[in-house]
Amino acid sequence: xxxxxxxxxxxxxxxxxxxxxxxxxxxxxxxxxxxxxxxxxxxxxxxxxxxxxxxxxxxxxxxxxxxxxxxxxxxxxxxxxxxxxxxxxxxxxxxxxxxxxxxxxxxxxxxxxxxxxxxxxxxxxxxxxxxxxxxxxxxxxxxxxxxxxxxxxxxxxxxxxxxxxxxxxxxxxxxxxxxxxxxxxxxxxxxxxxxxxxxxxxxxxxxxxxxxxxxxxxxxxxxxx
Amino acid sequence: xxxxxxxxxxxxxxxxxxxxxxxxxxxxxxxxxxxxxxxxxxxxxxxxxxxxxxxxxxxxxxxxxxxxxxxxxxxxxxxxxxxxxxxxxxxxxxxxxxxxxxxxxxxxxxxxxxxxxxxxxxxxxxxxxxxxxxxxxxxxxxxxxxxxxxxxxxxxxxxxxxxxxxxxxxxxxxxxxxxxxxxxxxxxxxxxxxxxxxxxxxxxxxxxxxxxxxxxxxxxxxxxxxxxxxxxxxxxxxxxxxxxxxxxxxxxxxxxxxxxxxxxxxxxxxxxxxxxxxxxxxxxxxxxxxxxxxxxxxxxxxxxxxxxxxxxxxxxxxxxxxxxxxxxxxxxxxxxxxxxxxxxxxxxxxxxxxxxxxxxxxxxxxxxxxxxxxxxxxxxxxxxxxxxxxxxxxxxxxxxxxxxxxxxxxxxxxxxxxxxxxxxxxxxxxxxxxxxxxxxxxxxxxxxxxxxxxxxxxxxxxxxxxxxxxxxxxxxxxxxxxxxxxxxxxxxxxxxxxxxxxxxxxxxxx
Ligand SMILES: Nc1ncnc2c1ncn2[C@@H]1O[C@H](COP(=O)(O)OP(=O)(O)O)[C@@H](O)[C@H]1O
Ligand SMILES: [Mg+2]
Numbered sequence: 001x002x003x004x005x006x007x008x009x010x011x012x013x014x015x016x017x018x019x020x021x022x023x024x025x026x027x028x029x030x031x032x033x034x035x036x037x038x039x040x041x042x043x044x045x046x047x048x049x050x051x052x053x054x055x056x057x058x059x060x061x062x063x064x065x066x067x068x069x070x071x072x073x074x075x076x077x078x079x080x081x082x083x084x085x086x087x088x089x090x091x092x093x094x095x096x097x098x099x100x101x102x103x104x105x106x107x108x109x110x111x112x113x114x115x116x117x118x119x120x121x122x123x124x125x126x127x128x129x130x131x132x133x134x135x136x137x138x139x140x141x142x143x144x145x146x147x148x149x150x151x152x153x154x155x156x157x158x159x160x161x162x163x164x165x166x167x168x169x170x171x172x173x174x175x176x177x178x179x180x181x182x183x184x185x186x187x188x189x190x191x192x193x194x195x196x197x198x199x200x201x202x203x204x205x206x207x208x209x210x211x212x213x214x215x216x217x218x219x220x221x222x223x224x225x
Numbered sequence: 226x227x228x229x230x231x232x233x234x235x236x237x238x239x240x241x242x243x244x245x246x247x248x249x250x251x252x253x254x255x256x257x258x259x260x261x262x263x264x265x266x267x268x269x270x271x272x273x274x275x276x277x278x279x280x281x282x283x284x285x286x287x288x289x290x291x292x293x294x295x296x297x298x299x300x301x302x303x304x305x306x307x308x309x310x311x312x313x314x315x316x317x318x319x320x321x322x323x324x325x326x327x328x329x330x331x332x333x334x335x336x337x338x339x340x341x342x343x344x345x346x347x348x349x350x351x352x353x354x355x356x357x358x359x360x361x362x363x364x365x366x367x368x369x370x371x372x373x374x375x376x377x378x379x380x381x382x383x384x385x386x387x388x389x390x391x392x393x394x395x396x397x398x399x400x401x402x403x404x405x406x407x408x409x410x411x412x413x414x415x416x417x418x419x420x421x422x423x424x425x426x427x428x429x430x431x432x433x434x435x436x437x438x439x440x441x442x443x444x445x446x447x448x449x450x451x452x453x454x455x456x457x458x459x460x461x462x463x464x465x466x467x468x469x470x471x472x473x474x475x476x477x478x479x480x481x482x483x484x485x486x487x488x489x490x491x492x493x494x495x496x497x498x499x500x501x502x503x504x505x506x507x508x509x510x511x512x513x514x515x516x517x518x519x520x521x522x523x524x525x526x527x528x529x530x531x532x533x534x535x536x537x538x539x540x541x542x543x544x545x546x547x548x549x550x551x552x553x554x555x556x557x558x559x560x561x562x563x564x565x566x567x568x569x570x571x572x573x574x575x576x577x578x579x580x581x582x583x584x585x586x587x588x589x590x591x592x593x594x595x596x597x598x599x600x601x602x603x604x605x606x607x608x609x610x611x612x613x614x615x616x617x618x619x620x621x622x623x624x625x626x627x628x629x630x631x632x633x634x635x636x637x638x639x640x641x642x643x644x645x646x647x648x649x650x651x652x653x654x655x656x657x658x659x660x661x662x663x664x665x666x667x668x669x670x671x672x673x674x675x676x677x678x679x680x681x682x683x684x685x686x687x688x689x690x691x692x693x694x695x696x697x698x699x700x701x702x703x704x705x706x707x708x709x710x711x712x713x714x715x716x717x718x719x720x721x722x723x724x725x726x727x728x729x730x731x732x733x734x735x
Contacts, residue, residue: 047732056633056728077637083728084635091633091732094626099235111228112635157634169732 003164003197004030004053009062011048011220022048024220026062030165030199035191037211038201045220046201047169053199054087054167055079067164084112088158088196090168090187095154096142102129103138106156113161128156131193132186148179155186159194168200172207184210229640233647243620247613247649248656254609254711255657259664259704261602263694264686265595267668270695271688272591275454276580279365282327282548284561285583286314289574295585296332296546298458304333304434305545307476312540314547314573321564323555328353328361329544331470335463338429338441339395346394348387349462350430352470354539361548364453369410371401371448379466380447381428385410386460388449397425402445410449430465432474439475454689457679458587467539476543549577557581590685606707610715617649617719621726628723629731642720649719653712661704668694 011023022045030036038046051057052064059072066086074082083089096105106125110116116124129138132152142150151171158166168187172180184200188210191198200211208214216223237244277283280297287296288306296305308314311329318327331352336345351358355374366384374380380402383391388399389412398415400406406424408416415422426446432439444465452459465473551560557579564577621628628641676692678684687693696704 051729051732054633056732080632080635080637083633089633091630094630094731097232097627097631099232099239104231108228108631109635112640161635 001032002029003032003034003067004028005063005065006053007063009049009052009064010060011045011052011057012060022220023052023060026220026222028215028222030197032164032197033191033195035188035198035210035212036200036215037208037213038199038215038217039205039208040201040203040217042203044217046203046217048220049217050167050169050199050201053165054089055082084109085161086164088161088163088166090151090154090158090166090171090200092170092173095157096150098142101139101141102134102145102153105142105153106160109157109161124160125156128160129153131190132156146179147175148183151175151179151183152186155183155190159190159196162194163196165197165199168198170201170203172202172204177206180207181210226643229643229647230651233644233651236644237648237651240620243616244652247616248652250609250612251653251657251708251711252660252663254605255653255660255704255708256664256667257605257660258602258707259661259696259701260667260694261598262700262704263664263668263696265598266696266700267692267694268591268594268686268688271454271693272587272685273580273688275689276584276587277550279362279452279454280459281580281583282361283551283555283557283580284549284564284577285580286547286549286564286568286575286577287583288545289576293585294578294582297584297587304474308544308547308575310573311542311544311547313571314568314575315540317567317571317573318547318549321567323552323560323563325550325552326361327547327549328357329540329547330358331467331474331476331543332462332545333474334433335430335439335473336433337391337395338431339397340425340429341396341423343395345431346391347433348383348391348430350381350432350470350473351462351464352467352474352544353464354467355464358464361550366450366452366459368448369451370407371404371446373450374447374466377466378447379469380445381430381463381465381469382448382450383428383446383463384456384460385449385451386456387463390461391428396423398422399425399428399446399449401448402426404448428463430463430469430473432470434474440472442469442473444469454691455684456690457684467542467544471542547575587685590682591688594686606711610711613649613711613715614718617645617715618722621645621719621723624723625726626731628726629728632726633728633731638724641723641726645720645723646713646716649712649716653708657708657712661701661708664704665696665701668696 006026006028009023009026010021013020013022026049038049040046048057052059053066055066055071055074062072064071066082069082069086071079071082089095097108100108103122103125106129107121110121110124126135126138129135132155134149134152134156137145137149142153145153154171155166158168166187171187172183175183184207187198187200190196202208285296286308287294288308290306293299299305308329315327315329318324331350333350335348335350337348338345355378356376359373368382369385371382374382383399392398392412392415398406398411406419406422411419427443428446429441429443431441450464470476549564551557561577561579568575568577631641632638672691672693672695674692676687677690678687678692679690684690
């Protein structure tokens with residue numbers, strides 16, 4: 001089943017008198033439970049594509065459906081709730097709220113949902129922290145963690161709400177290759193345990209071996225293998 | 226909510242420097258606003274208390290001929306118009322249920338003649354029924370020397386302030402008829418000249434009016450008094466019995482009237498011929514003695530006031546003012562309105578004004594002081610608001626990544642604004658609240674320190690001789706409301722900045 005369906009997606013950035021065509025017409029389907037890598041050189045449109053799928057940026061033209069919901073016509077609150085309930089994010093840097101410790105950061109989106117009791121929230125957060133191997137650091141603040149550990153927290157936080165998809169824009173770009181490899185291994189493991197669809201972007205060919213499916217992008221269009 | 230406050234609280238701790246800056250500003254602003262409002266309230270209350278209970282009552286009735294309402298301290302030499310039909314007014318006043326009590330008085334300037342040589346001194350004088358006056362203003366003054374005159378006794382009581390002024394002017398130190406020098410009441414200068422002190426136990430007053438148809442009258446000094454508060458102002462007023470006052474001002478006195486009625490020709494003839502001329506000739510209701518305008522050439526064959534007067538209908542004579550006290554809880558402006566309505570339906574040539582209008586100069590000085598304080602507080606308010614708005618907006622911009630990330634993860638705009646409002650509310654609750662509490666404490670401690678001043682202007686600020694700031698429950702509530710308003714005013718712009726931050730702003734910074 002397709003969790004994401006994208007048709008004729010275009011994104012233009014006005015830049016002074018000219019227009020940058022960041023996405024020039026993307027058509028793609030992503031199957032539920034996939035572990036997909038979008039790969040392409042810098043400036044090819046990976047971030048733009050992920051941002052639109054993640055309801056962080058808007059499309060200029062075309063249609064994007066997540067779980068059957070057309071996201072291009074939603075208002076701010078609907079888009080926010082979409083992000084909260086259906087999407088998990090893992091950013092390159094600055095993933096965590098500095099004043100909250102690991103558990104609290106992982107609990108944060110669950111508390112925003114206002115659907116669960118405190119005990120349920122704590123239980124689910126503890127489970128994910130255990131799965132990403134940070135139980136010993138549960139009460140540390142982000143500043144007390146290494147880059148790799150922070151990305152683990154981000155993974156736990158992205159998964160805690162049971163989203164339809166987890167989006168990761170170059171999640172390992174700021175990590176050394178060993179740690180980056182560990183993070184991707186963890187993501188793949190979580191994809192297996194939680195059955196959540198993962199989409200991550202990279203410009204690093206070495207990272208591709210972790211992917212189950214690969215989409216290549218160049219100059220705002222997908223290129224066939 | 227708990228989450229918002231947890232994050233807000235920890236953010237405050239994380240950004241301690243900013244929190245302390247904003248906190249201290251809020252503390253100072255709240256403190257100064259509270260103290261300022263305490264001073265203003267204390268001044269209002271003090272002035273009201275000291276003017277209403279000490280000298281004027283709530284309402285003053287004046288002649289309709291009076292051009293200006295400001296009858297307390299008139300321009301030098303300008304005399305106060307007369308009220309002639311007190312007895313009719315009395316009936317009306319008695320029938321007004323909002324009026325508690327009233328008292329008619331005479332009030333004008335008089336010269337105190339220098340019996341040795343040199344220029345005369347000046348004194349403001351009140352003419353009263355001694356017994357009624359004491360009852361009307363029971364705690365407004367104390368006798369420091371001599372004693373308060375009894376019923377129907379004639380004479381004058383001189384305030385300490387007036388005695389000191391007269392000593393400077395005419396070099397006479399007035400003492401009560403019965404009583405010795407009280408050393409602690411002497412001025413420094415008088416103390417130095419103790420041996421040669423020119424002691425006088427009677428004073429010759431000569432009323433001053435524009436027409437100068439006044440006469441001089443020698444009065445025994447019955448006592449020296451001191452007003453409890455605002456002695457520097459009220460202390461200018463020497464108080465004499467109404468009959469002597471009328472003679473002094475050249476008014477047709479009640480005893481003259483009663484004599485006229487009883488036809489006691491002997492007494493009538495004792496009056497100057499000119500008196501009779503003007504009395505019958507001009508057909509005026511009251512008579513003015515023709516005084517000499519040449520002061521230096523005055524001879525002192527002054528007629529001596531009788532020590533006591535028999536059964537005389539004082540109320541038939543002439544007054545200048547009627548002081549009125551309202552019953553507790555009666556609204557001032559409404560009562561004046563009602564009273565004027567009643568008065569306007571009568572033939573009486575009178576109108577009622579509030580103590581505020583009557584005390585004109587004091588009142589307007591008070592307004593100026595109040596205005597200055599108020600402007601200062603508003604100025605502070607703006608400075609505080611600007612600094613806080615600036616600091617908070619900068620904080621919002623500095624936290625773009627954090628805020629954008631929170632938005633990306635699913636926090637609505639309301640959550641972000643709640644976080645900012647929460648941070649500011651905590652600061653204003655803690656620091657501003659402390660400022661208000663500190664302000665209340667200071668306002669309550671100051672009266673205990675018994676800070677006094679003899680300076681007229683400072684006394685105005687104090688509303689009396691003692692600095693007594695005061696905060697009513699209402700004032701405290703206003704301070705809290707002001708703090709809440711400051712909090713919201715300061716937070717509006719930073720919140721808008723923070724709410725404008727999108728997840729994209731956070732990401733594009735990477
Ligand atoms: N906010 C923007 N304004 C103008 N041009 C932009 C903006 N964001 C991205 N672009 C342009 O769009 C193209 C795609 O960028 P991006 O999606 O960031 O590529 P990638 O993530 O693959 O490096 C680039 O040419 C980039 O310069
Ligand atoms: Mg990119």
